[in-house]
Amino acid sequence: MTRPTLGKQQIIAFMDECLEVEFSFVKNEIPAESVSCLPRQQQDFILNLVKRVADTNIELAYQFACGAVYALESMDQRMVEEWAMTAADYYDRKGLFPAMSVIRDLDNFINTAHERAHGSVLEDEIGVLLPFVRGLSGRKLKLEAAEDIYTDTETIFLPPVMALFSDEKQNFLLYKAMVAHHWAQIQFGTFRANLTQLAEDQLVKFCSLETIRLDACIQRDLPGLHRQMRSLQSHFDDPLNSDRYEELAGTLSATEATVQTTIDLLDRVPYEQCPGTFIYQGSIKPQAVAATMAKRVFREKALFRVALSEMGEELTAANEDSGHVERKPAKFKIRDRTDQDSIGNATIQLEFEGSLVAPPQHVKELISSIIVDFGDIPPEYLVAAGPGEYDMTVSDRTMSPNDVWKGTYHEEGAQLYNEWNYKRQHYHKNWCVLREMEVEPVYDSFVDDTLAKYSRLLKSLRNTFEYMRGEDKLLKKQPHGDDIDIDALVETYADVKSGMEMSNRVFTKMHKEERNVAVIFMVDMSGSTKGWINKAERESLVLLAEVLEILQDRYAIYGFSGMTRKRCELFKIKAFDDPYDAEIKARISNIQPQDYTRMGVFIRHVIRHFSEVEASTKLLITLSDGKPDDYDTYRGEYGVEDTRQALFEARRDGIHSFCITIDEEARDYLPHMYGAANYTVIDNVTALPVKVSDIYRRLTT
């Protein structure tokens, strides 16, 4: 049965409610008029989107409603939805004004949509382009979207959409060519010359000429890529097709040509005789390069010299152990690179007191980055830093996470996570700002007191958990094994005597069940846990840690709390690799109630931690005292739905989630979030420490 089309008045009523007309005073008659002419399915589609956008911003939703019918005439529904969501996304990231311009500038969106349809989108290709450029060796470069195509020597900026060709494959190749060209600028020393003094027209000339030189470098090193770049260019005019460039190209393509060759040519080639531009060449921004380089050169020099001094200390210490060598300042030399070829830049050999040393990986990377800048390691770099010469803590991290609380907001060193908006049915991109903080250890008697308090329970817990340890099991009647199973043999022998076939299962075998569990405990540190809940949580952790040590399961403990999406803080109590020692105990003792609980972001962060460990069973156990809840909109259904979405993501990555809560109303929402069997409600807080270990045992056997 088809439903009847909505009348204008019905649509107005619906929109009035969505767009909160009492407060916003928008005039819904105009959009309602146009929507009322559509068939019911399209009406529903538009109204549903209006509602979803209205959840982000009412004005935006109104503008969308006004343009929706026109949009639907020029695009299919999928694209219209994309259009609305792009606007909502812009609102999140840049504010109302840019979002409105997305809605208003529909024609532009339609154009880009067509481009997107057959073009290449950087976001989609970055998964391939990034390993590609990293594989090309040299410095570990980053790729980012920008309006202009250039590099600042650390990042290559590329257009977000590439639609020069009508074929997607060609567009991708153009991306690849651009990446390779800018990589070549960095790798083959374009920026070893000072380009800031070049006048604008000189710079244009330089850019063209340098491209010829770099192409020759690429041709030598990466002939396949060079062929691809030529074939891309062949769809357009060849900038080098005239005979008069022959000599020029010859000079620049010579093996010994450097950036200086290009600069020397600048004065000899008049502007109008300069070859045209290649499609992949982009531009050069000397100011951006100089700024990035200045910063990096200082940083890398410091890092390198400090690394040398560390290596020097280690080596001298090793020599002292074996009983010779008096103390001298560390002296390093670069060994002549006779074996050097263009294959690996990091094949540089470091010499310390006459013998070769192998620098650790991070130093190797530093070396290749320095060589890329200078073509060699400058001699002043080879002097190990004296004690206290550089304070790496200062230059490394200029802003501390705690500054956030002292009024200077920044996002340096923080990690960004998406958040699920169930009303919009879409993620807010890079919405939550998460930092990992450390819990200051407080050395008091809390852990000892707890152990004393629960000493009898602990004894039985230990017993139970001892049983769970991978125990040797003697498997009988095995086809292969360490020893003969006499019982089985007697049986078989009897079988043979009575004319039956002899079984080959006559051995015993020791079998060890090995546990391979990694578990993260997430402890609610929200303000509501203040008092006995907090104490019970800490006690539970102490008991848990005791039994986990018996089981030798890998485990980590994090506390979570925060206020608004800009200040999500995960407190590290114990990481997977930390041993359970006095410091960890002191940290458990100092778990303090903080602010609110925005759960989703923490789950997403913990998923990242899990991806770094290998285990057949990955378990995320949350100790909580209530619904996800934050200072802003993160409450009620919104919080529950985001958490549920984050848990979905965890499940997709093979992580089992379990929640232990003391919230008696949890039965209303936890089954929805975690699934019917994946939570426990504990009525009596004092029972928490006893129960938690027990639940863990049940979960992992």
Add this chain to the structure above:
Amino acid sequence: MKSKALKPEEHFITEEPYYQPIGDEIRVFESAYKQQLPVLLKGPTGCGKTRFMEHMAWRLKRPLITVSCHDDLTASDLVGRFLITSGETTWIDGPLASAVRHGAICYLDEIVEARKDTTVVIHPLADDRRILPMEKVGELLEATPEFCLAISYNPGYQSVMKDLKQSTRQRFVALEFDYPGANLEAEIVMKEAAIDAATATQLVKFAHMTRDLKGSGLDEGASTRLLVHAAKLMHDDISPVVACQTAIAQAITDDHDMLVAMNELSSSLF
């Protein structure tokens, strides 16, 4: 053509296996052998540890018994066990016991993969006692001077759970292996697969590219062995890009983006 069946302890390597020394590992091994010291080979997969052992077995003219360790390898898999034949139990030597008995070189490949109890049975063999206790038959097997024990492990790739214990590693003369330098590696690839120098150089470049990706998407870069595989395919007229894709990229990862990226890298090179 029929394949031959030989007992491992009777299998002598008669033709020189191609091995290109990187440092003085041959001299050190020979000296350790003469002094009856056990040897530990460290290094990433496919860098030539096993080939080195074959080469040394040929040099020293001893049979080479190789045991590839796995996580179900038990002590009796090495030492031996009773089997039942026609209603009676008979003792059968394991590879380690038979190597000790016949003065062969016993090479335990990827020793950390074996169960912990296995590593302990080699302890009395690996110090100056040089005996193999065989509890089940109540015997002590004394090693002849020709016997040699060698083990290998890859420090880069195993998990912390499977680290080699100090009590084990401190009994061995340790030789470290790594991928050879670029020129040397190209030479090896040329020699093994009979391809020209230019192609070999490009292949080695490709290997370096993948090794640079270690840690940013790859667990391990392309080993020399994989290069030789690719080169052999190329020698048989498979196109370089296909050879790199099938013999190298597909062999080191399943990640789709990574595979495409490596394909782009190899097509850039050739």
